Amino acid sequence: MTVEAPLLLSDDPLAPTPSRRLKLGISPRGVAIGAVVAVVAAVAGLAVPSIVNDLYWMGILVNGLLLAFMSLSVGFMAKHLGLISLGQTAFFGGSAYLVCIATSSWEWSPYQAVAFAILGTTAMALAMGVLVVRATGIGFMMLTLAMGQAIYQVVIQEWARDTTGSFDGVAANIGDQTFLGMGVSDLLDPTVFWNLGWIVLVAVTYLLWVAGRSRFGVILEGTRENTERMRFSGYNTFLPRLAAFVFSGFVAAVGGALYGLNSGYVSPELLNFLKAGDGIIAAIVGGLGVLLGPFVGAFLYVYAQAEFNNSGNLYLYTGIASVLVLVFLPGGIVGTISTLSRRLWSSRTGRKPQA
């Protein structure tokens, strides 16, 4: 990222203040290079089903892919706003619920349902964002926790049974309609669904990367470091934070809509506190300081869950893993690897590592 110093000092005190806008963030060339990398990654990922060639492991990979949407949305806010949201389940689960409700109760087509779910949930993120983004630190955590739990409580109420099915959940009903050429059996089949999920995931990750490195991202980081100084320098600190919150809600909503299509069924577990914990722990284990941290973390997390689940002590190991990573690898696994490789690189070339 490049930050050029503004031309504030001029020899002539009467000279007009330079109106040139401060240049912040990534250059168009960087955006294009990123796009090429993303396209290559998207295409390369399509080979995964034929390499893995195993239905059980493909199912786990698809779970990791879906969790990655949630951990990326948590990670984006943690990285750029320095805020941890305990309520991303509201958007992930909310969107999945809307897909299932719209296709079954309202008999909408899957396209309409997915569009409605993503737009509706993003609108919800906007409404909630207005309430919560002024808060900082622990206040933000508590408010997002409260709003996630509030959605959970609404969904499990008896009076909401007609819509949400209370504890029984809702099944999607796509019938013989198709979504992007995929029928119900294709959507449920992880080897087929992987292709759609992977391309969307790479696209979303690319968008997050561009957003984080753009002028917008730089302003967010400035606000994170010193809100008062940013405000003093003439930047609006509320709108960028709100936009980041809504964007992060949008990412979770996209993941949730895909979840609804893939599983064809939602239950309140999708909205509860432990599910939010899954997304956060996956993001932390991967590393919050690096964009790809939560991405990798989600796959690692789901893999570890699959390995340890047989013994029934899933949350014991989850807890141990998260404590160990937080205590000994504060940058997460990806963060630690990138720090180590940078150190290795600098010791080989004899140059000081760049912070």
Place this chain on the structure above:
Amino acid sequence: MNIAQLLNGLALGSLLMILSSGLAMIYGLRGVMNFAHGALYMSGAYLAYTVTNHVSFWAALIVCPLALAVIGAVLELVFFRHLQTRSHIEVGLITFGLALIIERIIGIIWGPHTLPVPAPDVLNGTSNVFGTAYPTYRLFILAIAVVMAAALVFWLRVSDTGLHIRAASQDGETSAILGINVDRVSLTVVCLGAALAGLAGTLAAPYFSVQPGMGMAILINVLIVVVVGGVGSLGGAMAAGMALGIVQTVGAVWLPNLAALLPYIALVAVLAWRPTGFAGKRV
């Protein structure tokens, strides 16, 4: 509204008050939101089950807080003290991981079933409160909570340790310069906070039965109480705990459809109105 419902609210509020005062003190001193507080409460309740079965409930009332104080000491010495330079949110997330571990260990030791804990015979009957027959045990919870709250406030106001705790909560660095051993104060506070969680667990065991989901369920309410009361403020936490207990119980009668949402509505309303909570000065 009849008196029994109000008393139910007071009994629930008493438990929330005991729990949240411990959480608020730890938060005030270490700046860490202890997500393991629900798990500590749960440990207290399960220990109370075992001690009550083997010895008596009265023994549990003494043993459980002491045992939890030991766990609190471990928490402080192993985690809080070494990680005090880390971001408070990170340490908070570590306590969340610890909560998962503790709850699972409890599951391994005591199993997944709901366990009943009998109240002692003396407290098993009902008492007459303004013409309403009411379970004596719940009055006992209320009495313990009031005595505990009074003792805690008195101790903080009058004793030297209390003075040190108040000073260190306000500004750890300055009080360290003035010769207060902040680490030792913190050890006292975390042990005390954990012991209070153990006390609340023990008291809750005969009231609600002991079951695996109890820790997470109460944790969310206690977190809300502490934030609504004003983070780090003991008095605020106590008042908000009592208020939430009453609001939730009475709300369940008046607005059964909305009762479960009341804590969240209260939280959003209070934070929108006063971002630092009722009694809080710091964010």
